[in-house]
Amino acid sequence: MNGYSADPGIRWTEWLPWVAAVVFFFLLPGYLSLGARILIFILFALSLDLILGYAGIVTLGHSAFFGLGAYTAGALGAHTGITDPFLQLAAAAGLSALLGLATGAVILRTRALTLLMLTLAITAILLEIANKWTSMTGGADGLSGVKVDPILGWFRFDLYGKTAFIYCLALLFVGWWVVRRIIYSPYGAMLTGIRENTARMNAIGAPVYWRLVLIYTISATMAGVAGALLTQVNQFVGLNVLGLEPSGDVLVMLILGGVGRLYGAFIGPVVYLIAQDYLAKQYPEFWFLGIGILLIIVVLFARGGVLGILDNVFTRNKKAL
Amino acid sequence: MYSLETKKLCKSFGALVVAQNIDFRLAPGDRHALIGPNGAGKTTFVNMLTGALPPSSGAILLGGEDVTRVPQSARVRRGLGRTFQVTTLFRSLPVLDNVALGIAEREGVAKRMWAAASSHKDIIEESKSLLAELGIADDAATRVADLPYGKQRLVEIAIALGLKPKVLLLDEPAAGVPSTESARILEVLDRLPKEIAILIIEHDMDLVFRFARRITVLVQGTVLVEGTPEEIARDVRVHQVYLGEQTHA
Numbered sequence: 001m002n003g004y005s006a007d008p009g010i011r012w013t014e015w016l017p018w019v020a021a022v023v024f025f026f027l028l029p030g031y032l033s034l035g036a037r038i039l040i041f042i043l044f045a046l047s048l049d050l051i052l053g054y055a056g057i058v059t060l061g062h063s064a065f066f067g068l069g070a071y072t073a074g075a076l077g078a079h080t081g082i083t084d085p086f087l088q089l090a091a092a093a094g095l096s097a098l099l100g101l102a103t104g105a106v107i108l109r110t111r112a113l114t115l116l117m118l119t120l121a122i123t124a125i126l127l128e129i130a131n132k133w134t135s136m137t138g139g140a141d142g143l144s145g146v147k148v149d150p151i152l153g154w155f156r157f158d159l160y161g162k163t164a165f166i167y168c169l170a171l172l173f174v175g176w177w178v179v180r181r182i183i184y185s186p187y188g189a190m191l192t193g194i195r196e197n198t199a200r201m202n203a204i205g206a207p208v209y210w211r212l213v214l215i216y217t218i219s220a221t222m223a224g225v226a227g228a229l230l231t232q233v234n235q236f237v238g239l240n241v242l243g244l245e246p247s248g249d250v251l252v253m254l255i256l257g258g259v260g261r262l263y264g265a266f267i268g269p270v271v272y273l274i275a276q277d278y279l280a281k282q283y284p285e286f287w288f289l290g291i292g293i294l295l296i297i298v299v300l301f302a303r304g305g306v307l308g309i310l311d312n313v314f315t316r317n318k319k320a321l
Numbered sequence: 322m323y324s325l326e327t328k329k330l331c332k333s334f335g336a337l338v339v340a341q342n343i344d345f346r347l348a349p350g351d352r353h354a355l356i357g358p359n360g361a362g363k364t365t366f367v368n369m370l371t372g373a374l375p376p377s378s379g380a381i382l383l384g385g386e387d388v389t390r391v392p393q394s395a396r397v398r399r400g401l402g403r404t405f406q407v408t409t410l411f412r413s414l415p416v417l418d419n420v421a422l423g424i425a426e427r428e429g430v431a432k433r434m435w436a437a438a439s440s441h442k443d444i445i446e447e448s449k450s451l452l453a454e455l456g457i458a459d460d461a462a463t464r465v466a467d468l469p470y471g472k473q474r475l476v477e478i479a480i481a482l483g484l485k486p487k488v489l490l491l492d493e494p495a496a497g498v499p500s501t502e503s504a505r506i507l508e509v510l511d512r513l514p515k516e517i518a519i520l521i522i523e524h525d526m527d528l529v530f531r532f533a534r535r536i537t538v539l540v541q542g543t544v545l546v547e548g549t550p551e552e553i554a555r556d557v558r559v560h561q562v563y564l565g566e567q568t569h570a
Contacts, residue, residue, distance in 0.1 A: 186430050204427075204483075
Protein backbone atom coordinates (compact mmCIF):
# COMPACT_ATOMS: atom_id res chain seq x y z
CA MET A 1 0.00 0.00 0.00
CA ASN A 2 1.46 3.34 -1.04
CA GLY A 3 0.01 6.83 -1.29
CA TYR A 4 -0.98 9.69 0.97
CA SER A 5 -2.33 7.46 3.75
CA ALA A 6 0.68 5.13 3.77
CA ASP A 7 3.54 5.07 6.23
CA PRO A 8 6.75 5.28 4.17
CA GLY A 9 8.99 4.10 7.01
CA ILE A 10 11.04 0.96 6.38
CA ARG A 11 9.61 -1.96 8.35
CA TRP A 12 11.94 -4.56 9.88
CA THR A 13 10.67 -7.22 7.49
CA GLU A 14 12.01 -5.15 4.61
CA TRP A 15 15.57 -5.81 5.76
CA LEU A 16 15.05 -9.59 5.55
CA PRO A 17 16.00 -9.93 1.85
CA TRP A 18 19.32 -8.20 2.51
CA VAL A 19 20.03 -10.32 5.57
CA ALA A 20 19.16 -13.40 3.53
CA ALA A 21 21.56 -12.29 0.77
CA VAL A 22 24.44 -11.86 3.24
CA VAL A 23 23.69 -15.23 4.84
CA PHE A 24 23.58 -16.79 1.35
CA PHE A 25 26.99 -15.29 0.57
CA PHE A 26 28.66 -16.88 3.57
CA LEU A 27 26.80 -20.19 3.76
CA LEU A 28 26.54 -21.18 0.09
CA PRO A 29 29.82 -20.13 -1.56
CA GLY A 30 29.31 -22.79 -4.24
CA TYR A 31 26.12 -21.15 -5.49
CA LEU A 32 27.24 -17.55 -5.83
CA SER A 33 26.96 -17.57 -9.62
CA LEU A 34 23.35 -18.67 -9.36
CA GLY A 35 22.96 -16.07 -6.60
CA ALA A 36 24.25 -13.26 -8.82
CA ARG A 37 21.87 -14.39 -11.57
CA ILE A 38 18.98 -14.26 -9.12
CA LEU A 39 19.96 -10.74 -8.00
CA ILE A 40 20.07 -9.57 -11.62
CA PHE A 41 16.62 -10.96 -12.33
CA ILE A 42 15.29 -9.35 -9.15
CA LEU A 43 16.47 -6.00 -10.51
CA PHE A 44 14.86 -6.82 -13.87
CA ALA A 45 11.60 -7.89 -12.17
CA LEU A 46 11.66 -4.75 -10.02
CA SER A 47 11.83 -2.59 -13.13
CA LEU A 48 8.86 -4.49 -14.60
CA ASP A 49 6.88 -4.15 -11.37
CA LEU A 50 7.27 -0.38 -11.56
CA ILE A 51 5.37 -0.19 -14.85
CA LEU A 52 3.16 -3.30 -14.65
CA GLY A 53 2.37 -3.47 -10.95
CA TYR A 54 2.10 0.23 -10.21
CA ALA A 55 1.33 2.03 -13.46
CA GLY A 56 -0.64 -0.87 -14.98
CA ILE A 57 1.27 -0.97 -18.28
CA VAL A 58 0.98 -4.52 -19.60
CA THR A 59 4.07 -5.51 -21.58
CA LEU A 60 5.59 -8.58 -23.19
CA GLY A 61 8.54 -6.60 -24.48
CA HIS A 62 10.50 -5.66 -21.41
CA SER A 63 13.39 -7.82 -22.63
CA ALA A 64 14.02 -5.18 -25.31
CA PHE A 65 15.69 -3.00 -22.70
CA PHE A 66 17.30 -5.88 -20.83
CA GLY A 67 18.74 -7.15 -24.10
CA LEU A 68 19.85 -3.74 -25.34
CA GLY A 69 21.66 -3.18 -22.04
CA ALA A 70 23.25 -6.62 -22.26
CA TYR A 71 24.47 -6.10 -25.84
CA THR A 72 25.66 -2.56 -25.12
CA ALA A 73 27.92 -3.77 -22.33
CA GLY A 74 28.94 -6.76 -24.46
CA ALA A 75 29.80 -4.74 -27.57
CA LEU A 76 31.79 -2.22 -25.54
CA GLY A 77 33.71 -4.96 -23.73
CA ALA A 78 34.41 -7.05 -26.83
CA HIS A 79 34.97 -4.46 -29.57
CA THR A 80 36.19 -1.29 -27.87
CA GLY A 81 38.58 -0.28 -25.17
CA ILE A 82 35.75 0.73 -22.85
CA THR A 83 36.11 -2.01 -20.27
CA ASP A 84 35.36 -0.11 -17.07
CA PRO A 85 32.29 -1.80 -15.54
CA PHE A 86 30.61 1.43 -14.49
CA LEU A 87 31.16 3.10 -17.86
CA GLN A 88 29.56 0.06 -19.50
CA LEU A 89 26.62 0.27 -17.09
CA ALA A 90 26.22 3.98 -17.79
CA ALA A 91 26.24 3.40 -21.54
CA ALA A 92 23.70 0.57 -21.21
CA ALA A 93 21.49 2.73 -19.00
CA GLY A 94 21.69 5.66 -21.42
CA LEU A 95 20.83 3.65 -24.54
CA SER A 96 18.02 1.78 -22.78
CA ALA A 97 16.59 5.08 -21.55
CA LEU A 98 16.65 6.44 -25.10
CA LEU A 99 14.94 3.33 -26.45
CA GLY A 100 12.38 3.49 -23.61
CA LEU A 101 11.63 7.13 -24.35
CA ALA A 102 11.42 6.68 -28.12
CA THR A 103 9.27 3.52 -28.09
CA GLY A 104 7.24 4.57 -25.05
CA ALA A 105 6.30 7.86 -26.71
CA VAL A 106 4.82 5.88 -29.61
CA ILE A 107 3.23 2.83 -28.02
CA LEU A 108 1.86 4.36 -24.79
CA ARG A 109 -0.80 6.13 -26.84
CA THR A 110 -2.37 2.68 -27.19
CA ARG A 111 -3.57 0.29 -24.53
CA ALA A 112 -4.47 -3.30 -23.69
CA LEU A 113 -3.99 -5.83 -26.49
CA THR A 114 -2.58 -3.34 -29.01
CA LEU A 115 -0.01 -2.21 -26.47
CA LEU A 116 0.88 -5.81 -25.66
CA MET A 117 1.48 -6.65 -29.32
CA LEU A 118 3.53 -3.50 -29.91
CA THR A 119 5.83 -4.21 -26.97
CA LEU A 120 6.29 -7.74 -28.26
CA ALA A 121 7.03 -6.45 -31.75
CA ILE A 122 9.78 -4.14 -30.48
CA THR A 123 11.70 -6.87 -28.68
CA ALA A 124 11.18 -9.21 -31.66
CA ILE A 125 12.72 -6.59 -33.96
CA LEU A 126 15.72 -6.19 -31.67
CA LEU A 127 16.14 -9.97 -31.55
CA GLU A 128 16.23 -10.10 -35.33
CA ILE A 129 18.76 -7.26 -35.50
CA ALA A 130 20.98 -9.02 -32.96
CA ASN A 131 20.64 -12.24 -34.95
CA LYS A 132 21.61 -10.67 -38.28
CA TRP A 133 24.23 -8.12 -37.22
CA THR A 134 26.84 -10.80 -36.55
CA SER A 135 29.88 -8.51 -36.78
CA MET A 136 28.60 -6.58 -33.78
CA THR A 137 26.68 -9.19 -31.77
CA GLY A 138 28.16 -12.52 -32.79
CA GLY A 139 24.72 -13.55 -34.04
CA ALA A 140 23.46 -16.96 -32.97
CA ASP A 141 26.86 -17.92 -31.58
CA GLY A 142 26.70 -15.12 -29.07
CA LEU A 143 29.35 -12.60 -28.17
CA SER A 144 32.18 -14.03 -26.11
CA GLY A 145 35.38 -12.47 -24.87
CA VAL A 146 33.63 -9.53 -23.25
CA LYS A 147 36.32 -7.72 -21.27
CA VAL A 148 35.41 -6.14 -17.96
CA ASP A 149 37.98 -4.42 -15.76
CA PRO A 150 38.20 -5.11 -12.05
CA ILE A 151 35.60 -3.05 -10.17
CA LEU A 152 37.11 0.25 -9.00
CA GLY A 153 40.35 -1.07 -10.45
CA TRP A 154 40.62 -3.53 -7.58
CA PHE A 155 38.00 -6.31 -7.39
CA ARG A 156 38.49 -8.82 -10.20
CA PHE A 157 35.52 -10.97 -11.33
CA ASP A 158 36.56 -14.35 -9.89
CA LEU A 159 35.68 -17.88 -10.86
CA TYR A 160 33.43 -18.43 -7.84
CA GLY A 161 31.35 -15.33 -8.42
CA LYS A 162 32.18 -13.64 -5.13
CA THR A 163 32.84 -10.23 -6.68
CA ALA A 164 29.92 -10.64 -9.06
CA PHE A 165 27.53 -11.41 -6.21
CA ILE A 166 28.51 -8.39 -4.12
CA TYR A 167 28.60 -6.12 -7.18
CA CYS A 168 25.07 -7.17 -8.18
CA LEU A 169 23.83 -6.95 -4.60
CA ALA A 170 25.12 -3.38 -4.28
CA LEU A 171 23.44 -2.32 -7.54
CA LEU A 172 20.21 -4.08 -6.61
CA PHE A 173 20.25 -2.19 -3.32
CA VAL A 174 20.50 1.11 -5.18
CA GLY A 175 17.72 0.03 -7.56
CA TRP A 176 15.49 -1.04 -4.66
CA TRP A 177 16.10 2.28 -2.90
CA VAL A 178 15.18 4.29 -5.98
CA VAL A 179 12.05 2.22 -6.73
CA ARG A 180 10.93 2.41 -3.13
CA ARG A 181 11.28 6.20 -3.08
CA ILE A 182 9.31 6.50 -6.32
CA ILE A 183 6.54 4.17 -5.15
CA TYR A 184 5.95 6.06 -1.90
CA SER A 185 6.25 9.50 -3.56
CA PRO A 186 3.37 11.57 -4.95
CA TYR A 187 4.42 10.24 -8.37
CA GLY A 188 3.96 6.66 -7.16
CA ALA A 189 0.56 7.53 -5.72
CA MET A 190 -0.33 9.16 -9.03
CA LEU A 191 0.73 6.01 -10.95
CA THR A 192 -1.53 3.92 -8.74
CA GLY A 193 -4.29 6.36 -9.66
CA ILE A 194 -3.66 5.77 -13.36
CA ARG A 195 -3.81 2.01 -12.85
CA GLU A 196 -6.99 2.30 -10.80
CA ASN A 197 -8.89 4.70 -13.04
CA THR A 198 -7.36 6.47 -16.03
CA ALA A 199 -10.57 8.41 -16.83
CA ARG A 200 -10.55 9.91 -13.35
CA MET A 201 -6.85 10.78 -13.61
CA ASN A 202 -7.59 12.71 -16.81
CA ALA A 203 -10.50 14.42 -15.11
CA ILE A 204 -8.30 15.73 -12.28
CA GLY A 205 -5.91 17.27 -14.78
CA ALA A 206 -3.08 14.72 -14.88
CA PRO A 207 -1.25 14.53 -18.24
CA VAL A 208 -1.48 10.74 -18.10
CA TYR A 209 0.39 10.01 -21.32
CA TRP A 210 3.53 11.96 -20.40
CA ARG A 211 3.54 10.55 -16.89
CA LEU A 212 3.48 7.04 -18.34
CA VAL A 213 6.25 7.81 -20.83
CA LEU A 214 8.47 9.05 -17.99
CA ILE A 215 7.99 6.00 -15.77
CA TYR A 216 8.40 3.73 -18.79
CA THR A 217 11.75 5.39 -19.50
CA ILE A 218 12.89 5.00 -15.89
CA SER A 219 11.86 1.34 -15.92
CA ALA A 220 13.66 0.78 -19.24
CA THR A 221 16.83 2.29 -17.77
CA MET A 222 16.74 -0.12 -14.84
CA ALA A 223 16.10 -3.09 -17.10
CA GLY A 224 19.07 -2.01 -19.24
CA VAL A 225 21.34 -1.93 -16.21
CA ALA A 226 20.15 -5.42 -15.23
CA GLY A 227 20.96 -6.68 -18.72
CA ALA A 228 24.43 -5.11 -18.64
CA LEU A 229 25.08 -6.78 -15.28
CA LEU A 230 24.24 -10.18 -16.77
CA THR A 231 26.78 -9.65 -19.55
CA GLN A 232 29.48 -8.46 -17.16
CA VAL A 233 28.98 -11.36 -14.77
CA ASN A 234 28.99 -13.99 -17.56
CA GLN A 235 31.47 -12.11 -19.78
CA PHE A 236 29.26 -13.38 -22.54
CA VAL A 237 25.99 -12.36 -24.14
CA GLY A 238 23.72 -14.48 -26.33
CA LEU A 239 20.41 -14.10 -28.17
CA ASN A 240 18.46 -15.46 -25.19
CA VAL A 241 18.36 -11.96 -23.62
CA LEU A 242 15.96 -10.71 -26.32
CA GLY A 243 12.55 -11.71 -27.62
CA LEU A 244 9.48 -13.20 -26.05
CA GLU A 245 11.18 -15.77 -23.84
CA PRO A 246 13.03 -13.54 -21.34
CA SER A 247 10.04 -11.14 -21.30
CA GLY A 248 7.80 -14.06 -20.44
CA ASP A 249 10.27 -15.37 -17.86
CA VAL A 250 10.40 -12.10 -15.95
CA LEU A 251 6.62 -11.74 -16.17
CA VAL A 252 6.14 -15.23 -14.75
CA MET A 253 8.63 -14.44 -11.99
CA LEU A 254 6.71 -11.32 -11.04
CA ILE A 255 3.37 -13.14 -11.09
CA LEU A 256 4.82 -15.94 -8.93
CA GLY A 257 6.09 -13.41 -6.40
CA GLY A 258 3.14 -11.01 -6.51
CA VAL A 259 2.49 -8.13 -8.93
CA GLY A 260 2.28 -4.56 -7.62
CA ARG A 261 4.02 -5.32 -4.37
CA LEU A 262 7.62 -4.28 -4.05
CA TYR A 263 8.82 -7.61 -2.65
CA GLY A 264 6.98 -9.75 -5.15
CA ALA A 265 9.87 -8.85 -7.46
CA PHE A 266 12.26 -10.28 -4.85
CA ILE A 267 10.51 -13.55 -4.13
CA GLY A 268 9.49 -14.42 -7.69
CA PRO A 269 12.98 -14.71 -9.22
CA VAL A 270 14.21 -16.67 -6.19
CA VAL A 271 11.42 -19.23 -6.53
CA TYR A 272 11.64 -19.36 -10.33
CA LEU A 273 15.42 -19.62 -10.74
CA ILE A 274 15.94 -22.09 -7.89
CA ALA A 275 13.11 -24.23 -9.24
CA GLN A 276 14.64 -23.96 -12.70
CA ASP A 277 18.12 -24.84 -11.41
CA TYR A 278 16.82 -27.85 -9.47
CA LEU A 279 14.39 -29.10 -12.12
CA ALA A 280 16.89 -28.65 -14.95
CA LYS A 281 19.35 -30.92 -13.12
CA GLN A 282 16.72 -33.58 -12.31
CA TYR A 283 14.66 -33.45 -15.49
CA PRO A 284 16.66 -31.59 -18.14
CA GLU A 285 14.00 -32.22 -20.79
CA PHE A 286 10.93 -31.27 -18.81
CA TRP A 287 11.91 -28.49 -16.44
CA PHE A 288 9.54 -26.03 -18.10
CA LEU A 289 6.67 -28.33 -17.17
CA GLY A 290 7.43 -27.79 -13.48
CA ILE A 291 7.47 -24.00 -13.90
CA GLY A 292 4.21 -24.21 -15.85
CA ILE A 293 2.49 -26.22 -13.12
CA LEU A 294 3.77 -23.74 -10.53
CA LEU A 295 2.35 -20.83 -12.54
CA ILE A 296 -1.03 -22.52 -13.00
CA ILE A 297 -1.27 -23.16 -9.26
CA VAL A 298 -0.45 -19.54 -8.43
CA VAL A 299 -2.83 -18.08 -11.02
CA LEU A 300 -5.69 -20.40 -10.02
CA PHE A 301 -5.33 -20.42 -6.26
CA ALA A 302 -3.16 -17.48 -5.23
CA ARG A 303 -3.72 -14.42 -7.40
CA GLY A 304 -1.42 -12.28 -5.26
CA GLY A 305 1.50 -14.68 -5.73
CA VAL A 306 3.64 -15.98 -2.88
CA LEU A 307 3.31 -12.64 -1.06
CA GLY A 308 -0.46 -12.84 -1.46
CA ILE A 309 -0.46 -16.22 0.28
CA LEU A 310 1.67 -14.83 3.12
CA ASP A 311 -0.69 -11.86 3.41
CA ASN A 312 -3.71 -14.13 3.69
CA VAL A 313 -2.10 -16.33 6.34
CA PHE A 314 -1.04 -13.25 8.27
CA THR A 315 -4.42 -11.50 8.25
CA ARG A 316 -6.19 -14.74 9.15
CA ASN A 317 -3.92 -15.14 12.16
CA LYS A 318 -4.63 -11.56 13.13
CA LYS A 319 -8.35 -12.18 12.93
CA ALA A 320 -7.95 -15.37 14.99
CA LEU A 321 -6.27 -13.31 17.69
CA MET B 322 -16.70 37.72 -19.73
CA TYR B 323 -18.23 34.28 -19.44
CA SER B 324 -16.70 31.42 -17.44
CA LEU B 325 -17.73 29.00 -20.14
CA GLU B 326 -19.11 29.64 -23.57
CA THR B 327 -19.81 27.60 -26.68
CA LYS B 328 -20.26 29.05 -30.15
CA LYS B 329 -22.16 27.12 -32.79
CA LEU B 330 -20.99 23.80 -31.39
CA CYS B 331 -21.74 20.87 -33.69
CA LYS B 332 -21.08 17.15 -33.52
CA SER B 333 -22.11 14.42 -35.85
CA PHE B 334 -21.24 10.75 -36.09
CA GLY B 335 -21.56 10.07 -39.81
CA ALA B 336 -25.12 11.00 -40.75
CA LEU B 337 -26.25 11.14 -37.14
CA VAL B 338 -26.30 14.72 -35.83
CA VAL B 339 -26.06 14.81 -32.03
CA ALA B 340 -25.26 18.48 -31.52
CA GLN B 341 -26.28 21.31 -33.80
CA ASN B 342 -25.22 24.94 -33.40
CA ILE B 343 -25.32 24.93 -29.63
CA ASP B 344 -24.71 28.43 -28.24
CA PHE B 345 -24.34 28.27 -24.52
CA ARG B 346 -23.10 30.68 -21.85
CA LEU B 347 -22.23 30.29 -18.22
CA ALA B 348 -21.25 33.31 -16.10
CA PRO B 349 -19.41 33.23 -12.75
CA GLY B 350 -21.80 32.21 -9.97
CA ASP B 351 -24.41 30.79 -12.37
CA ARG B 352 -26.54 27.82 -11.35
CA HIS B 353 -27.58 26.42 -14.69
CA ALA B 354 -29.33 23.16 -15.47
CA LEU B 355 -29.23 21.24 -18.74
CA ILE B 356 -32.25 19.03 -19.24
CA GLY B 357 -33.74 17.10 -22.10
CA PRO B 358 -35.23 13.72 -22.93
CA ASN B 359 -33.02 10.64 -23.37
CA GLY B 360 -30.89 10.88 -26.48
CA ALA B 361 -31.10 14.68 -26.59
CA GLY B 362 -27.30 14.91 -26.69
CA LYS B 363 -26.63 16.02 -23.12
CA THR B 364 -23.78 13.59 -22.55
CA THR B 365 -22.23 14.40 -25.92
CA PHE B 366 -22.38 18.10 -25.06
CA VAL B 367 -20.67 17.52 -21.71
CA ASN B 368 -18.02 15.32 -23.31
CA MET B 369 -17.24 18.09 -25.77
CA LEU B 370 -17.00 20.64 -22.95
CA THR B 371 -14.54 18.49 -20.99
CA GLY B 372 -12.51 17.58 -24.05
CA ALA B 373 -13.29 13.86 -24.04
CA LEU B 374 -14.86 14.27 -27.50
CA PRO B 375 -13.72 16.69 -30.23
CA PRO B 376 -16.52 18.77 -31.76
CA SER B 377 -17.09 18.58 -35.54
CA SER B 378 -17.21 22.37 -35.69
CA GLY B 379 -17.71 25.38 -33.47
CA ALA B 380 -15.75 26.70 -30.52
CA ILE B 381 -15.51 26.24 -26.76
CA LEU B 382 -14.24 29.14 -24.64
CA LEU B 383 -13.11 28.76 -21.05
CA GLY B 384 -12.65 32.06 -19.22
CA GLY B 385 -12.69 33.82 -22.60
CA GLU B 386 -9.91 31.66 -24.05
CA ASP B 387 -10.51 29.27 -26.92
CA VAL B 388 -9.91 25.73 -25.61
CA THR B 389 -11.51 23.83 -28.49
CA ARG B 390 -8.19 22.11 -29.28
CA VAL B 391 -6.88 21.97 -25.71
CA PRO B 392 -6.71 18.42 -24.26
CA GLN B 393 -8.86 17.31 -21.35
CA SER B 394 -6.24 17.44 -18.61
CA ALA B 395 -5.12 20.94 -19.61
CA ARG B 396 -8.73 22.19 -19.46
CA VAL B 397 -8.93 20.86 -15.91
CA ARG B 398 -5.81 22.82 -15.00
CA ARG B 399 -7.49 25.93 -16.43
CA GLY B 400 -10.36 25.52 -14.02
CA LEU B 401 -12.88 23.09 -15.52
CA GLY B 402 -13.93 20.45 -12.98
CA ARG B 403 -16.47 17.69 -13.42
CA THR B 404 -18.23 14.83 -11.70
CA PHE B 405 -19.32 11.68 -13.48
CA GLN B 406 -22.80 10.25 -13.87
CA VAL B 407 -21.42 6.81 -13.02
CA THR B 408 -19.02 7.10 -10.07
CA THR B 409 -15.50 7.21 -11.44
CA LEU B 410 -13.28 6.83 -8.40
CA PHE B 411 -10.10 5.09 -7.27
CA ARG B 412 -12.04 2.25 -5.75
CA SER B 413 -9.30 0.37 -3.93
CA LEU B 414 -7.79 3.54 -2.44
CA PRO B 415 -8.84 5.25 0.79
CA VAL B 416 -11.23 8.22 0.53
CA LEU B 417 -8.43 10.54 1.63
CA ASP B 418 -6.19 9.49 -1.27
CA ASN B 419 -9.02 9.94 -3.75
CA VAL B 420 -9.20 13.61 -2.84
CA ALA B 421 -5.47 14.10 -2.21
CA LEU B 422 -4.53 12.90 -5.72
CA GLY B 423 -6.59 15.72 -7.22
CA ILE B 424 -5.27 18.38 -4.86
CA ALA B 425 -1.71 17.21 -5.57
CA GLU B 426 -2.34 17.69 -9.30
CA ARG B 427 -3.71 21.18 -8.72
CA GLU B 428 -0.70 22.13 -6.58
CA GLY B 429 1.77 20.63 -9.07
CA VAL B 430 3.02 18.23 -6.40
CA ALA B 431 2.06 15.04 -8.25
CA LYS B 432 5.24 15.12 -10.35
CA ARG B 433 7.50 14.76 -7.32
CA MET B 434 9.37 11.48 -7.18
CA TRP B 435 11.45 11.55 -4.05
CA ALA B 436 9.80 12.79 -0.83
CA ALA B 437 7.06 10.50 0.50
CA ALA B 438 3.48 11.33 -0.45
CA SER B 439 2.44 11.11 3.20
CA SER B 440 5.00 13.77 4.16
CA HIS B 441 3.01 16.37 2.20
CA LYS B 442 1.05 17.55 5.24
CA ASP B 443 -0.54 20.54 3.50
CA ILE B 444 -2.14 18.30 0.86
CA ILE B 445 -3.40 15.88 3.51
CA GLU B 446 -4.74 18.66 5.74
CA GLU B 447 -6.58 20.27 2.86
CA SER B 448 -8.06 16.89 1.87
CA LYS B 449 -9.25 16.30 5.42
CA SER B 450 -10.88 19.71 5.78
CA LEU B 451 -12.62 19.24 2.44
CA LEU B 452 -13.98 15.88 3.59
CA ALA B 453 -15.10 17.52 6.83
CA GLU B 454 -17.00 20.18 4.86
CA LEU B 455 -18.90 17.44 3.06
CA GLY B 456 -19.48 15.56 6.30
CA ILE B 457 -17.46 12.46 5.41
CA ALA B 458 -14.34 13.13 7.50
CA ASP B 459 -14.90 9.92 9.47
CA ASP B 460 -14.56 7.88 6.30
CA ALA B 461 -11.15 9.29 5.31
CA ALA B 462 -9.36 5.98 5.88
CA THR B 463 -12.10 3.79 4.37
CA ARG B 464 -11.61 2.22 0.96
CA VAL B 465 -14.01 3.84 -1.50
CA ALA B 466 -15.29 0.41 -2.59
CA ASP B 467 -16.46 -0.20 0.99
CA LEU B 468 -18.52 3.02 1.15
CA PRO B 469 -22.30 3.17 0.63
CA TYR B 470 -23.21 4.58 -2.78
CA GLY B 471 -24.52 7.87 -1.45
CA LYS B 472 -21.19 8.61 0.16
CA GLN B 473 -19.36 7.61 -3.02
CA ARG B 474 -21.36 10.35 -4.78
CA LEU B 475 -20.08 12.80 -2.15
CA VAL B 476 -16.48 11.67 -2.76
CA GLU B 477 -17.11 12.31 -6.44
CA ILE B 478 -18.07 15.91 -5.59
CA ALA B 479 -15.18 16.24 -3.11
CA ILE B 480 -12.60 15.33 -5.77
CA ALA B 481 -14.02 17.95 -8.13
CA LEU B 482 -14.07 20.63 -5.41
CA GLY B 483 -10.48 19.82 -4.47
CA LEU B 484 -9.46 21.08 -7.91
CA LYS B 485 -10.87 24.53 -6.96
CA PRO B 486 -12.65 24.78 -10.32
CA LYS B 487 -14.01 28.02 -11.76
CA VAL B 488 -16.53 25.98 -13.73
CA LEU B 489 -18.06 22.80 -12.36
CA LEU B 490 -20.01 20.29 -14.44
CA LEU B 491 -22.22 18.06 -12.30
CA ASP B 492 -23.38 15.05 -14.29
CA GLU B 493 -26.45 13.68 -12.48
CA PRO B 494 -24.94 14.08 -9.00
CA ALA B 495 -27.84 12.27 -7.32
CA ALA B 496 -28.16 9.44 -9.86
CA GLY B 497 -28.69 6.06 -8.26
CA VAL B 498 -28.82 7.43 -4.74
CA PRO B 499 -31.74 6.28 -2.56
CA SER B 500 -34.04 9.18 -1.61
CA THR B 501 -33.07 8.85 2.05
CA GLU B 502 -29.51 9.84 1.16
CA SER B 503 -30.18 12.33 -1.63
CA ALA B 504 -31.14 15.08 0.85
CA ARG B 505 -27.51 15.09 1.99
CA ILE B 506 -26.31 15.63 -1.58
CA LEU B 507 -28.80 18.46 -2.14
CA GLU B 508 -27.58 20.10 1.03
CA VAL B 509 -23.99 19.89 -0.22
CA LEU B 510 -24.97 21.33 -3.61
CA ASP B 511 -26.69 24.27 -1.91
CA ARG B 512 -23.53 25.11 -0.01
CA LEU B 513 -21.09 25.01 -2.95
CA PRO B 514 -18.89 28.15 -3.17
CA LYS B 515 -20.95 31.03 -4.62
CA GLU B 516 -18.39 32.17 -7.21
CA ILE B 517 -18.18 28.83 -9.05
CA ALA B 518 -20.17 28.66 -12.28
CA ILE B 519 -22.11 25.40 -12.15
CA LEU B 520 -23.79 23.44 -14.91
CA ILE B 521 -25.86 20.52 -13.69
CA ILE B 522 -27.18 17.76 -15.93
CA GLU B 523 -30.08 16.10 -14.21
CA HIS B 524 -33.20 14.03 -14.75
CA ASP B 525 -34.67 14.66 -11.33
CA MET B 526 -36.97 17.67 -11.91
CA ASP B 527 -37.37 18.41 -8.19
CA LEU B 528 -33.62 18.82 -7.92
CA VAL B 529 -33.41 20.90 -11.11
CA PHE B 530 -36.14 23.34 -10.10
CA ARG B 531 -34.77 23.67 -6.62
CA PHE B 532 -31.13 24.17 -7.61
CA ALA B 533 -31.07 25.98 -10.96
CA ARG B 534 -31.70 29.64 -11.64
CA ARG B 535 -31.59 29.11 -15.39
CA ILE B 536 -32.47 26.07 -17.45
CA THR B 537 -31.54 25.03 -20.96
CA VAL B 538 -33.68 22.42 -22.67
CA LEU B 539 -31.85 20.32 -25.22
CA VAL B 540 -33.84 18.32 -27.78
CA GLN B 541 -32.31 16.30 -30.62
CA GLY B 542 -29.01 18.10 -30.35
CA THR B 543 -30.39 21.64 -30.48
CA VAL B 544 -31.34 24.15 -27.81
CA LEU B 545 -35.15 24.19 -27.73
CA VAL B 546 -35.44 26.97 -25.19
CA GLU B 547 -33.50 28.65 -22.42
CA GLY B 548 -34.95 30.56 -19.48
CA THR B 549 -35.72 30.79 -15.78
CA PRO B 550 -37.36 27.78 -14.10
CA GLU B 551 -40.72 29.62 -14.18
CA GLU B 552 -40.46 30.28 -17.91
CA ILE B 553 -39.47 26.68 -18.59
CA ALA B 554 -42.31 25.33 -16.47
CA ARG B 555 -44.80 27.47 -18.45
CA ASP B 556 -43.35 26.76 -21.89
CA VAL B 557 -45.75 24.77 -24.04
CA ARG B 558 -43.06 23.27 -26.27
CA VAL B 559 -41.18 21.96 -23.24
CA HIS B 560 -44.36 20.34 -22.01
CA GLN B 561 -44.85 18.70 -25.37
CA VAL B 562 -41.40 17.21 -25.77
CA TYR B 563 -40.33 16.67 -22.24
CA LEU B 564 -42.41 17.47 -19.21
CA GLY B 565 -45.49 16.21 -21.01
CA GLU B 566 -43.97 12.78 -21.32
CA GLN B 567 -43.36 12.73 -17.63
CA THR B 568 -46.88 13.76 -16.60
CA HIS B 569 -48.42 11.13 -18.82
CA ALA B 570 -46.02 8.42 -17.73
